[in-house]
Amino acid sequence: MGLKHKLHTLKEKYKGKKMAPAFNALHTFLYLPNFTTQGGTHVKAADDLKRTMNVVIMALVPCLIFGIFNAGFQHYAAVDAAQGILTEPSLFGNFFTMDNFILGAWKIIPLVAISYGVGLGVEFLFAIIKGHEVEEGYLVTGMLVPLIVPVDIPLWMLAVAVIFGVVIGKEVFGGTGMNILNPALTIRAFLFFAYPTWMSGDKVWVHGAVDRAKELQAGANLDAISGETILGAYAQGQSVVYDYWDMFWGFIPGSVGETSKVLIIVGALLLIFTKIGSWRIIISTLIGALVMGLIFNGVVSAGWIDDTSKFYGLMDVPFWQHLIIGSILFGAVYMATDPVTASQTNKGKWIYGFLIGFISILIRVFNPAYPEGVFLAILLMNVFAPTIDHYVVQGNIKRRMKRLKVKTA
Amino acid sequence: MSKVIRIKRGLNIRLKGTAEKITANAPRSRTFSFRPEDFHLTTPKMVVKEGAKLKAGDEVFYSKDQETIRFLSPVSGTLSEIKRGPRRVITDVVIEADSEDSYRDFGVLDTANMTAESVKARLLEGGCWPFIKQRPYDVIANPDVAPSAIYISGFDSAPLAADYNYVFRGKEAALQAAIDALATLTSGDIHVSVPKNDESPFKSLNGINLHAISGPHPAGNVGTLIAKVGPVNKGEVVWTIGAQDLLIIGALLKTGNYIADRTIALVGSSVKTPKYYNTKLGAEVSTFVYDSGLSQENVRAINGNVLSGRAISLKGHLGFYSTEVSVIPEGNDYELFGWNKPIFNKISATRNLTFSWMQPNKEYELNTNTNGEHRAFVLTGMYEKVFPLDIFPMQILKACMVKDLDAMEQLGMYEVAPEDFALTEFVCVSKQPHQQIIREGLDLMYKEIG
Numbered sequence: 001m002g003l004k005h006k007l008h009t010l011k012e013k014y015k016g017k018k019m020a021p022a023f024n025a026l027h028t029f030l031y032l033p034n035f036t037t038q039g040g041t042h043v044k045a046a047d048d049l050k051r052t053m054n055v056v057i058m059a060l061v062p063c064l065i066f067g068i069f070n071a072g073f074q075h076y077a078a079v080d081a082a083q084g085i086l087t088e089p090s091l092f093g094n095f096f097t098m099d100n101f102i103l104g105a106w107k108i109i110p111l112v113a114i115s116y117g118v119g120l121g122v123e124f125l126f127a128i129i130k131g132h133e134v135e136e137g138y139l140v141t142g143m144l145v146p147l148i149v150p151v152d153i154p155l156w157m158l159a160v161a162v163i164f165g166v167v168i169g170k171e172v173f174g175g176t177g178m179n180i181l182n183p184a185l186t187i188r189a190f191l192f193f194a195y196p197t198w199m200s201g202d203k204v205w206v207h208g209a210v211d212r213a214k215e216l217q218a219g220a221n222l223d224a225i226s227g228e229t230i231l232g233a234y235a236q237g238q239s240v241v242y243d244y245w246d247m248f249w250g251f252i253p254g255s256v257g258e259t260s261k262v263l264i265i266v267g268a269l270l271l272i273f274t275k276i277g278s279w280r281i282i283i284s285t286l287i288g289a290l291v292m293g294l295i296f297n298g299v300v301s302a303g304w305i306d307d308t309s310k311f312y313g314l315m316d317v318p319f320w321q322h323l324i325i326g327s328i329l330f331g332a333v334y335m336a337t338d339p340v341t342a343s344q345t346n347k348g349k350w351i352y353g354f355l356i357g358f359i360s361i362l363i364r365v366f367n368p369a370y371p372e373g374v375f376l377a378i379l380l381m382n383v384f385a386p387t388i389d390h391y392v393v394q395g396n397i398k399r400r401m402k403r404l405k406v407k408t409a
Numbered sequence: 410m411s412k413v414i415r416i417k418r419g420l421n422i423r424l425k426g427t428a429e430k431i432t433a434n435a436p437r438s439r440t441f442s443f444r445p446e447d448f449h450l451t452t453p454k455m456v457v458k459e460g461a462k463l464k465a466g467d468e469v470f471y472s473k474d475q476e477t478i479r480f481l482s483p484v485s486g487t488l489s490e491i492k493r494g495p496r497r498v499i500t501d502v503v504i505e506a507d508s509e510d511s512y513r514d515f516g517v518l519d520t521a522n523m524t525a526e527s528v529k530a531r532l533l534e535g536g537c538w539p540f541i542k543q544r545p546y547d548v549i550a551n552p553d554v555a556p557s558a559i560y561i562s563g564f565d566s567a568p569l570a571a572d573y574n575y576v577f578r579g580k581e582a583a584l585q586a587a588i589d590a591l592a593t594l595t596s597g598d599i600h601v602s603v604p605k606n607d608e609s610p611f612k613s614l615n616g617i618n619l620h621a622i623s624g625p626h627p628a629g630n631v632g633t634l635i636a637k638v639g640p641v642n643k644g645e646v647v648w649t650i651g652a653q654d655l656l657i658i659g660a661l662l663k664t665g666n667y668i669a670d671r672t673i674a675l676v677g678s679s680v681k682t683p684k685y686y687n688t689k690l691g692a693e694v695s696t697f698v699y700d701s702g703l704s705q706e707n708v709r710a711i712n713g714n715v716l717s718g719r720a721i722s723l724k725g726h727l728g729f730y731s732t733e734v735s736v737i738p739e740g741n742d743y744e745l746f747g748w749n750k751p752i753f754n755k756i757s758a759t760r761n762l763t764f765s766w767m768q769p770n771k772e773y774e775l776n777t778n779t780n781g782e783h784r785a786f787v788l789t790g791m792y793e794k795v796f797p798l799d800i801f802p803m804q805i806l807k808a809c810m811v812k813d814l815d816a817m818e819q820l821g822m823y824e825v826a827p828e829d830f831a832l833t834e835f836v837c838v839s840k841q842p843h844q845q846i847i848r849e850g851l852d853l854m855y856k857e858i859g
Contacts, residue, residue, distance in 0.1 A: 004743050028782065032747025036740055036777040040844045041834045042715045043422070043568075043737065046755035046763045048781020049838050050748040052788060055761045133782060177785025177839070274760040278790060344789040344803060393804055397819045404642045 004031060021127040025134035049176075053136040055274050059267035060143045060334065063257035066250055068108050070260070071151045072100025074227075074253050075207040082212075082223035086241075089251035107207055108256055110155055111146035118159045119145070122166040126175065137176030137183070137340070138166065144184035144334060147257025148327070148375070149191065150204040152211075157198060161190045181382050182341045185375045192375075200370040202228040205253035229253050230325045231364065235371035237313045247324040258330040261323075268333040277337045280346060281353040285332035286323060288357025293319025296365060314365040328360055331374035341382040345392040352388055356381045413605050414637045416624030418797045420832055422568040422756055424715065424737075425772045428674040430575050432685040435700060438692035441484050442726035443469060443502040446719075448539060449848075450548045450855060453480070453499050461488045466513035466536065466667035469502060477552055481536030483669035483690045485511045504691075512666035520589065520662065525555075528590045535661040539729065540654035544632075544641050546855045547826035556648040558597035558639060563611040563652055564604045566629030567714040567831075569683075571674035571733050573652060576685070577610040583659030584652075585614050590662055591650070592616050602634040611652075627797065632829040636798040640824045653732045657690075673727065675701050677715075677736040678774040679708040692727050694734050703736065709777050711735040716831035717844060740778025748781065755780065758795060758836040784839040792833040800824065802833050806843060809850030814857055817850055827851070 077087040127134040165187030170179040203209040209227035250260025271277025296315040343352035363373020452473040463482040472478040484506045492501035543550035598618040603609035605623035660668040669690040681702035711718035712728035757763035792802040800821040808816035827844035834843035
């Protein structure tokens with residue numbers, strides 16, 4: 001009785017006060033509230049939004065853990081590579097090692113802490129000012145954000161971006177459930193356009209590469225560390241040193257959580273199995289990407305493009321490889337499926353997903369500054385999702401009108 | 410029989426406390442009550458004053474907007490109290506019952522020569538009109554508008570619902586009498602749904618268009634039948650009548666008396682011995698609840714089923730349309746880490762660390778806890794899985810919330826009743842009050858358009 005009773009007394013005491021939302025948010029993390037149904041159904045299903053968000057976080061945790069080890073692994077591999085030593089990744093030989101973990105955790109745990117700390121801080125602030133309950137949406141956003149940024153991103157930049165993303169991306173629309181753009185991607189877009197040097201290029205994807213480059217500039221006698229992604233290499237027409245299995249397992253540079261395709265697939269299966277993630281969006285996004293990839297392959301094999309063209313490298317990538325490089329899979333599974341910003345009708349989800357995949361690869365190939373387009377494609381389609389839904393719903397309305405005409409005719 | 414209608418989208422909620430097929434006679438209730446809230450959008454106008462002596466079948470009040478619709482006393486007794494709420498709205502009319510009923514005699518209807526006019530007049534004066542509801546708006550039917558069809562659900566698929574095959578056994582004659590009379594009131598058909606592969610008493614009736622329906626709840630909702638047979642268009646009116654109410658109509662026609670007898674199922678996990686009781690409309694629920702006994706103290710009694718019934722106190726009375734009374738435990742307690750621990754003892758339509766999908770045939774003991782807080786709509790695609798109507802549930806709910814009359818009309822508001830949204834409300838992770846939203850939307854349309 002003890003704690004439960006004391007907290008209940010406190011809750012009653014704070015009822016209607018300014019700080020009540022903050023207290024309730026913490027209270028509901030400990031105890032499922034004692035609310036009972038009033039009017040309407042007298043029983044309700046077992047799951048609420050907290051539980052739902054919790055499952056999405058569970059689906060992200062494997063990516064986070066892998067990302068921590070991979071951050072360490074990529075750093076040491078790049079340092080060795082700078083000295084001409086090639087590292088062959090092996091899961092238990094040189095990947096899941098204490099060194100990798102310590103380095104990765106040293107870099108990534110602060111990202112997670114900043115993301116949650118700052119983001120939830122803003123959420124609490126808004127809840128108190130506006131007098132509504134603290135809503136759970138940020139629990140997932142806060143987990144996504146560290147997974148979609150480069151490992152070396154300065155923490156203050158992340159903090160600024162999180163504030164921008166939560167306020168402009170979500171709270172100005174009224175909070176969770178009301179936003180038009182995916183908040184995590186709004187944060188990423190802010191970082192991308194505000195601090196491009198930290199979000200793109202051949203240095204930022206591996207820890208230490210930027211620092212090393214600065215030291216070199218300062219005249220230090222060291223070897224440069226490369227932090228190039230596969231897409232970057234393709235875009236510049238360089239040869240790619242990773243084989244498909246590296247890409248699939250995730251032993252490649254990239255944003256923290258996006259590299260391991262196998263763990264993303266595991267996450268996707270969990271989301272589909274629990275019926276939270278929309279399999280329609282995931283599948284159609286991948287189909288859209290494959291179709292665009294095939295079109296580019298067709299352009300290349302038809303000889304319509306010269307192999308000296310700067311787009312040739314990426315167009316020539318076999319279409320299926322688009323799925324295992326870059327962030328298309330991560331975006332399809334965790335970003336495009338955000339139910340608030342995606343299409344809300346089942347038919348609309350097919351169209352929405354297909355266009356995301358299609359446009360992602362389009363931007364990936366044709367964007368001269370940054371060879372990746374998933375986040376831009378998803379944000380674009382977020383904007384168009386209500387339009388897609390409008391036309392799907394119109395179909396239903398037209399059917400109803402037709403029925404009326406047949407009857408009255 | 411026309412072809413089988415298969416319902417795929419829905420959810421069977423299996424709860425503990427199904428009524429055993431035994432019928433007991435409930436002790437005679439000391440008081441009977443009318444609650445005007447049972448008759449949505451009807452403003453009662455009292456005919457008798459407190460202290461008046463009434464026979465069973467004497468008029469108590471009529472509808473202010475539709476004066477021919479009368480509400481009759483189910484028993485003989487004395488009108489003891491008219492309770493009023495804010496702005497003097499009548500909330501409850503209580504009748505103290507005599508020990509024996511004497512009935513007002515309306516005379517047996519000449520069934521050989523009945524016309525729409527004679528049937529209508531008899532149903533109105535005999536107090537049976539309020540049993541007829543209409544769509545659009547899910548309110549008592551307007552006697553001046555002939556319906557394009559009449560729909561009756563011959564079974565109930567709601568959680569813990571009464572078994573109609575059991576309740577109606579041997580009452581086919583009364584059903585047939587009611588059907589024959591109703592047939593004069595519409596140029597269209599009388600559509601009746603029965604479960605597939607079932608020996609329903611309705612199968613032996615003449616003059617109906619029988620539809621076999623298979624699938625999970627809401628297969629037994631009359632709204633589902635309408636949606637599959639002939640969704641209501643703008644300008645159209647259809648009527649719906651509860652199957653049990655047909656018995657009272659049938660009795661009126663055959664005997665000339667308003668006999669408000671009802672066999673109700675007393676169900677729910679808090680009831681010691683769930684079974685059927687013969688009682689009367691408006692009787693105190695305590696007469697049978699305490700006869701059967703309760704296994705716990707902190708309970709909620711519900712007039713109707715757990716999805717769309719109305720909560721009453723244990724001292725309350727049986728509702729006008731109730732075919733069952735459910736008693737389930739109240740859930741007004743906290744649960745440690747209730748939001749993230751695996752759940753085995755509650756039902757869920759997802760698999761978010763909830764495991765009801767592993768035991769589809771297990772019977773659950775659900776309480777009235779909301780299992781979470783009210784939130785904005787977030788998840789999509791959940792409602793469609795339990796909603797068999799050709800309507801976008803979330804879109805129509807949002808249209809109701811923003812009071813967009815055009816959108817409501819276009820999205821199919823004429824076709825729905827609040828109870829059609831009971832399952833979407835049950836599965837809603839945002840804990841939105843769907844039925845209330847739809848009810849308010851219908852009220853708005855009724856006011857502005859109807």
